[in-house]
Amino acid sequence: MATSEERLALFKAEYPHTDNASLTGADLGVVAGYFVIIVAIGIVAMCRSNRSTVGGFFLAGRSMFFLPVGASLFVSNIGTEHFIGLSGSGAAQGIGVGAWEFNAILLLQLLGWIFIPVYIACGTYTMPEYLTKRFGGERLRVYFALLSLILYIFTKCSGDLFTGALFIQQSLKWDLYLCIFILVTITGILTMTGGLTAVIYTDTMQAVLMVGGGLTLMGMSFSKIGGYDGLARRYPNATTKETYRMPNTTCHETDPNSFRMLREADDDYMPWLGFLLGQTPGSIWYWCADQVIVQRLLAAKSLSHAQGATLMAGFIKVLPLFMMVMPGMISRILYADEVACVDPEICNYVCQSEAGCSSIAYPRLVLGIMPEGLRGLMMAVMIAALMSDLDSIFNSASTLFTVDIYTKIRKNCSQREQMLVGRLFILVMVGVSIAWVPVLKETQGGQVFIYIQEITNYLAPPFAAVFLLAVLVPMVNEQGAFWALMLAFLTGVIRMILAFVYYSSGGCGKEDNRPGILKNFHYMYFSLFITLLTAVTAIVISYFTGRPHKKYLARTTFWTRKSEPYVEETEQKESNKDNQNGFTNLAATADSNMQVFSVEEKHHYRDPNLDIPTEEKELHCAEKALNYVCGITSNVDEEKERELRLHMEKVATLKQNKYAKIGLNIGLVIILSLGTFLYVFWSFWKYEPN
Numbered sequence: 001m002a003t004s005e006e007r008l009a010l011f012k013a014e015y016p017h018t019d020n021a022s023l024t025g026a027d028l029g030v031v032a033g034y035f036v037i038i039v040a041i042g043i044v045a046m047c048r049s050n051r052s053t054v055g056g057f058f059l060a061g062r063s064m065f066f067l068p069v070g071a072s073l074f075v076s077n078i079g080t081e082h083f084i085g086l087s088g089s090g091a092a093q094g095i096g097v098g099a100w101e102f103n104a105i106l107l108l109q110l111l112g113w114i115f116i117p118v119y120i121a122c123g124t125y126t127m128p129e130y131l132t133k134r135f136g137g138e139r140l141r142v143y144f145a146l147l148s149l150i151l152y153i154f155t156k157c158s159g160d161l162f163t164g165a166l167f168i169q170q171s172l173k174w175d176l177y178l179c180i181f182i183l184v185t186i187t188g189i190l191t192m193t194g195g196l197t198a199v200i201y202t203d204t205m206q207a208v209l210m211v212g213g214g215l216t217l218m219g220m221s222f223s224k225i226g227g228y229d230g231l232a233r234r235y236p237n238a239t240t241k242e243t244y245r246m247p248n249t250t251c252h253e254t255d256p257n258s259f260r261m262l263r264e265a266d267d268d269y270m271p272w273l274g275f276l277l278g279q280t281p282g283s284i285w286y287w288c289a290d291q292v293i294v295q296r297l298l299a300a301k302s303l304s305h306a307q308g309a310t311l312m313a314g315f316i317k318v319l320p321l322f323m324m325v326m327p328g329m330i331s332r333i334l335y336a337d338e339v340a341c342v343d344p345e346i347c348n349y350v351c352q353s354e355a356g357c358s359s360i361a362y363p364r365l366v367l368g369i370m371p372e373g374l375r376g377l378m379m380a381v382m383i384a385a386l387m388s389d390l391d392s393i394f395n396s397a398s399t400l401f402t403v404d405i406y407t408k409i410r411k412n413c414s415q416r417e418q419m420l421v422g423r424l425f426i427l428v429m430v431g432v433s434i435a436w437v438p439v440l441k442e443t444q445g446g447q448v449f450i451y452i453q454e455i456t457n458y459l460a461p462p463f464a465a466v467f468l469l470a471v472l473v474p475m476v477n478e479q480g481a482f483w484a485l486m487l488a489f490l491t492g493v494i495r496m497i498l499a500f501v502y503y504s505s506g507g508c509g510k511e512d513n514r515p516g517i518l519k520n521f522h523y524m525y526f527s528l529f530i531t532l533l534t535a536v537t538a539i540v541i542s543y544f545t546g547r548p549h550k551k552y553l554a555r556t557t558f559w560t561r562k563s564e565p566y567v568e569e570t571e572q573k574e575s576n577k578d579n580q581n582g583f584t585n586l587a588a589t590a591d592s593n594m595q596v597f598s599v600e601e602k603h604h605y606r607d608p609n610l611d612i613p614t615e616e617k618e619l620h621c622a623e624k625a626l627n628y629v630c631g632i633t634s635n636v637d638e639e640k641e642r643e644l645r646l647h648m649e650k651v652a653t654l655k656q657n658k659y660a661k662i663g664l665n666i667g668l669v670i671i672l673s674l675g676t677f678l679y680v681f682w683s684f685w686k687y688e689p690n
Contacts, residue, residue: 005345030376034383037205066305070312071207072296077104077313078210078320079389080382081156083362084163085449086320087328091339091361094235094258094329095682096270097449098321102261102682103280105314105675107287109668112310114558115288116297118471120306121561121652125298127291127467128404134470134556135478135548138408143485145404147459148291149429152397155452156292157390157433163359164386166351170363171379180437183386184430206387211316213381214323216374217366221330224369231329232259232689238333240340258329261682272683274524281461281531282453289467291396302651304660311667318678324362331361331368339364397429398422457527458496462488462534469538471558478552480542488534495526555652562654 089097124130127148128141165179172179225231239253257263262272287293300306332339339361341347344354351357366378402422407413413421462485469476498518554566656664 027376034380066308070309072203073313080163087362088358090325090328091332278524278528281464284464285460331365484538
């Protein structure tokens, strides 16, 4: 048998084009033009937005139409880990990974029709804040914020940085970490200066670019191999030949179930029972309780616009199977010896990872079949995907840290201090994420998307259970929710530590030495286990410790979302006295609603220095420049603040136009039917190529 050095030398001799596939000057010109446009949009949004308040910076003043919100929902989810990850998993295992996209179609509507009405009604800024409103106390809020930040760092942020940099590294042959540094710098500046308004407007432009570019590559790649018929005929034989000479192994071959989405219950990759019952809780956390996603809908100008955005994003989510997963399979057909490599030495040469190179399927396809100029367009698409996902993560993470953690440490901090701390936290988050990239790129055989799902399913499903119970089961109290989460966290961390210690499943030609709890207990079934453990524990403890106080149920559950805000007995007496003096019940209700939204903003977020006239407070030039970049001003427009509070109160009533509501419900039936049909069709239909 040839040595690894001899196999690598032979590969270099047979595939010299690997070194030559890169972007040209025309391609880089297209990328530069993209950057000019996206930065210009960001600057305009920055100048037009209200960035000097928490509501303005983090929630865009709750004034966005459904079109930009829906586009932002899509691109906040579809980052480079999807372009790279979905196509890579498609190259490695077939269409099964597309099940996550169809699952999202359904769960987006769960968010729009069940969860968002509750979040809007109780006037929450963040998901940890909702837990405080629903259960009381602060420990649930702080724990959820910390856990969300951990998941952002070790899955989303590190995954995006790695996959985005991988595309640039393949295109320009630059060092991987130099590419990461450039991407972080550009995205961080845009996020730290513009706030959520800039994020949503740039996301809208990027959505058009991503979908247009993705569909273009899809059309060209299908044309290259003779359509779907060519894919079905050629993919089963897309295996390495000249570069693989290890005997008695089959790991270089394609999966026999490549064209089935949901498979047998004991399948190692996509067990149908594990996915529907086990993977769904992790997805519920992501789509219905994750700050990155929910924050977009909280920026919508009304409940109808929020629901319209979930419908719009749901219809767009039909596309990734065809414009990401299948092109990845086509890339394996055309470039099997690179994309499907299994020799560690060759894989390290091709993509700087010994675990496998399926992650380069998408960039290799772009560089291989697209003409000059269009390759630059696809480079811009990938950067758009990366920036849209990263800026969403950065904005939401800074929101969680500032509102839910930092203000608990410094209870009397000023609004200016919060704005600065939220931006500085982004730098810390990025540093830790970059340090985690070396671990990420060697796991799951190089399949980044599967790695992200597995790590998420160790920690996130318990919160899916708690949020479902919080919204739908009024009897669950704070004690039940907290101790159930602690038990689930301990269980999940033990499994995660084992996964990190034994993160390699052996690799091609190697024995799998993982313990049975990892090898024989699929992570999707583990997700189902800890979800049920959390739910049962929370209900049992709540049953024996009593129902929560009624003030924690007012407008915080699906059944009480339209109830009157809770008013303490002393405040109720004052309200009744005001009514006797001529105030109407409607006005009293409006005053109560205002407490939901404005009391915290007035007394908790309001900077006491804002009341000092500008001329009485001398600022240095550097401080003035910093304040301008961050949108911090000492001149408060009281009228705009009052209009914002009144608008938020109006949104919280959840009133909808009758005809808009009918149209939205019709759209709901259509999208739910479509999502279910796609699941069934791609799991049972068997195509026979000509």
